[in-house]
Amino acid sequence: MEFSIKSGHPEKQRTACVVVGVYEPRRLSDVAQKIDEISQxxxxxxxxxxxxxxxxxQTLLLHNVPGTLADRVLLVGCGRERELGETQYRKVIATAIRTLHETGSMEAVCYLTELNVRSRDTTWRIRQAVETAHASLYEFNELKSKNTKEDMxxxxxKIVFSVASRRELSLAESACREAEKIAEGVKLAKDLGNLPSNICTPAYLVQQAQKLCENHENKLSCQVLEQADMENEGMNALLAVAKGSExxxxxxxxxYNKExxxxxxxxxxxxxxVTFDSGGISIKPSKDMDQMKFDMCGAASVLGTLLAVVELELPLYVVGIIPTVENLPSGNATKPGDIVTSLSGQTIEILNTDAEGRLILCDALTYAENxxxxxxxxDIATLTGACVVALGKHAHGLMSNHHPLTNDLLNASKFSGDRAWELPLWDDYQEQLDTHFADVANIGGREGSAITAACFLSRFIKKCxxxxxxxxxTAWLTAKKEKGATGRPVPLLTQYLIDRSKMSSNNVATEAPVVSEEE
Structure with missing residues (x-):
């Protein structure tokens, strides 16, 4: 897909289709009014x-509109003008892109990016339009014997997005470039997440990380610790999860950018x-267990974010660390009640082998900090069902030991549209992890279990x-029309790092503006 930016009159565009908005009830947008005037x-x-x-x-495709040079004009419903916010804008763009794709328009000039969205400027509208277009057209057909793309x-x-003034072209083109690189990272994360676990194994993730480095030589380096290396390090929590798998x-x-x-x-x-999570000895119910191939989406988001960061050439030193395992039952598998000594030296009583993500993460966090x-x-993890119950599919659960970091991430989440919501990380929850037999238990009961999972991880953070x-x-969707990995939180993480790079360049004014949560 090719994207570009231009400024020009809609009636003068020689293209397969011009796209304009119509507000409810039956009210033309400013650009649509221009076409209406020229067409009498x-x-x-x-x-x-x-x-x-x-x-x-709603959409309506018109042919041979008088006074225009375009083959067609696509009218797209935008709802009530005063209610056009961020979510509505993305829906409008997605509707337009899908309609163009399904009706045979190989190229189009889209004027929806000139719509007035509450509290948002041209840069944001272009960014969201390009990212939404990529998301709307995404398909995962790699494992089908007949590729549906060949049937179309x-x-x-090609899509050209319009800006109202030529003065906005430079900023809009920069926003388009950022969006395309973020979309590349999202696609990588989606593709990895959608692969079945018989293909996407821990070794496959290693290969993909190495391939990413090969494609960006001199910018990205890769090192892999094997099982023997981790045994020598003392990563017994991580290794405990892998014991049941071959x-x-x-x-x-x-x-990235170490030098x-x-x-x-x-x-x-x-x-x-975790490329597949059966739960181990604390085995999960069979219903929907196929979805546990998505338990490596945190790893996929790290690879996707690093791809975006490298392509954007951000002036930051960024490290991605991925502990990768399978969690399966066998005669060698870790059992409920087993106690291991983590890399930090803390002992952990494994009361539930299905609370495995925190076990591989705690050793990875200790290693990273040391x-x-x-x-x-x-850290990014498909960690708890409790977070799904609390926040559903819309917002990531965010917990942190540093309020400014929390604010920076929330700010990036609002700007990117990849939203997060802060949950408390109070000491009150820590006592739920107490155990008679070790320093800490790996579960803390049903109450507040998304929070106690984070509390567990917090015990392995020293100073950073x-x-x-x-x-x-949020990592994957289960609806029939949308089933599959989402690629989140690549947009949030990339935006956070873009903001940090601008701060490091002493250009604070260009950081994503703080805005209130949409009502």
Missing amino acids: GHLSFILRRGDLEGKIG RRPLR QPPHLIILE GKKNEAPFVLVGKG EYKPEVMI HWAHLDIAG
């Missing part, structure tokens, strides 16, 4: 007939990479600023 009321006449009300999700005679190949565990370490920023503390991203002394460390993103509800 053609659009107004059609709306008066009642062919389009203007509700979100005229797929959408697939050996790995710890993948990726470094360019060798004297600076890095930003470290740690992603949970080796890199990071400025900031963020740390945040935990629980993406159990």
